[in-house]
Amino acid sequence: MKNIDSATHTRGESIYLDDIPILNGTLFGCAYPSAVAHGVITKLDLAAALQMDGVIKIFTCSDITGENQIGGIIPDEPLLADGHVHFCGMPVAFVVATTPEIARAATKKILVSIDPLPVITDPREAQRKGELIVPPRVFKMGDTDSAWAACEYIFEGSADTNGQEHLYIETQGAYAVPQENNAVRVYSSTQAPTAVQRAVCKVLGVPMHQVEVDVTRLGGGFGGKEDQANTWAALCALAAFVLKKPVKYSLDRIEDMAMTGKRHPYSSDFKIGLDKNLKIQAYEVTMYQNAGAAADLSPAVLERSLFHSTNSYFIPNTKVTAYSCRTHLPPNTAFRGFGGPQGMFVIEAAIAAAAESLGVAAAVIQKNNLIQTGDEFPYGQKAVSEAVACWEKVTQIHNLDAIKKETDDFNAGNTIYKKGLALMPVCFGISFTKTPMNQARALVHVYSDGSISISTGAVEMGQGVNTKILQVAAHVFSVDPAKIRLQTTNTGRIANTSPSAASATADLNGKAALMACTEILKRLKAVAAEELKQDAGIIEIKNEELFAAGKATGWTWQKLVMTAFLKRVSLSEHAHYATPVIHFDLTKEKGHPFAYHVYGTAIVIAKVDCLRGIYEMESVKVVHDFGASMNTAVDKGQIEGGIVQGIGWMTMEELVYDASGVLRSNALSTYKVPDIYSVPKEIDIHFLDTDKDNLAILRSKAVGEPPLMYGIGAYFALRDAVRKFNPAAVIPFSAPMTPEKVLTALYHTKNKETAAAASPNEKSVYG
Ligand code: LUZ
């Protein structure tokens, strides 16, 4: 089935925040961001801005009617600066004017004096100074201390990954409309309507039933709108609440890039030990997460880095330590993979370090250590593994030996171009790592004409969740999909929603919808049984027709629904789903946190121009564990997008903050994201059908985040190609592997070591 939004998307008719018709009297807001990363505000002069024609009011922290606080996990984030600024881009004031242009122009007339304080941008420096968001977390399995003795080979090193700008096509924004009796309706471009509701309530000082949040769809989220849609929603709601007028703020790209947090940069140290059979016996890693100036979701992101620190491998002795470090960057936040990719990069770097030193292919070590069913992850859950199946299938379909020979032949015959090869296995746990978040609700109405309306807590952001939920209902009722409509996500209809995140949205909300539909169907069958004087157990609906024991009854879906209505049977149901089985004990750091894991393996081939340092991805060939995909078009779309986004993170997207904490890569002219030309020439996706009993919706496994991590293979393929040209090169494990870094590595010689190669640790924040 096609994505249900494809027609309105291609016609330009899909409704995003900026397409909502504006009410008469609407005012427009614009935030004034701090130009300094850390300091004390000594003067805030609004006079010139207030004198501008059309400026209605400028809000500062003293205008907040409730609490000046939007921190989700930890209350450490003021909405508007109160005396101090903690990051460059931190909102200090909110101008409200009659047009967006006037509001923007007025922010330029605000005069702020700030006495600067020392700025920290490096997470290791923050850790040394005790600037931690939460106490460090440690995952342990076996005993690394004694395991080193059994290791034939031990390698140590460090590995850094940079952040990543979300670059959703639709920027952040909100539109708040006052309602009677001090209530507010907020339209928000958010993945987390309930998080917006909570933040707005706190800032306004009103209970949750006073605030309704409504979301039609987003033009992309990627995690950037899991927590960070709250700011704009709270600012607009505050202004609407105080001024009793609708207030809208839709950020422009540069505002969005400057004021929002990104994927967390990480800097890590690893130590890996292997026995003489190249089995990894021990792995120790210490990760320093650059959290930015406030907690945001950093502790949860940190947790997922721990969970995925051994990726697809079974390592009997592991010790993983992770620090969430407070710096003066904008608070970093959720980004597709949520710390998982950062954790996985380090183990892949450790394996590459071992392979390069031992002179074996990394693939030999990778394959040798894939996790098997029954093996335990460092957090205590036992694997139901498809890691070997994915590896074997992808290497067989594409004949890995032939690919190796082909690249070897190419490299032997070319001096200027070199090809590199990497395999990238992925194992990603599905469920919010915080167990209580794994719940969802759905509200289904069957109308008397037989058409169906569904509301859930799922937010459609291009990932196709509404299409999947519609399919669930069409499947249960066996009706024409055209009879079903997915409603907006609205906190008045569905309460206490978890964010649309963690790849789990279709599973959680789809299961709730499945339960609601199944309950209504049960009632309809009871009506049919009574009317037809048959046993309900033999009644079936197929394509809107009623069958009893396989025989047509002449009844249609429509007739059944109308009959049930006239008999005063409820045609509505609200259902609640909570993922069974999962649990986690934070005191022991052990449990069964994930409903299941998604597996896959990619073969990535890169080609480097060794004269210029530029490169292209030749191909990414994947075997991916979809379970039993319920929509192959939607799922393939997620995989292709994830791969390209992962490659972008690993190769060209270079986030640059300078030492004073100012974002230098602040626009699309200075921050390069993949375009159509940087998409691999070939993306080949094979399905591993693992039609086993699992907790996925209709056994169709979650697909949102896992494929991003295939992109990590791009880094290692480039590294491999560079080493084909210059085997002696010392290359720091530092992503992204930009053309500049490739060129440096291509011409790196031992006696002329570049600063970058000599001290990789000091380069955790680029600039
Ligand atoms: N968000 C969250 C997530 O709050 N918890 C998670 O475990 C998670 N995982 C992936 C993406 N977003």
Ligand code: MOS
């Ligand atoms: Mo996300 S990183 O699933 O918001």
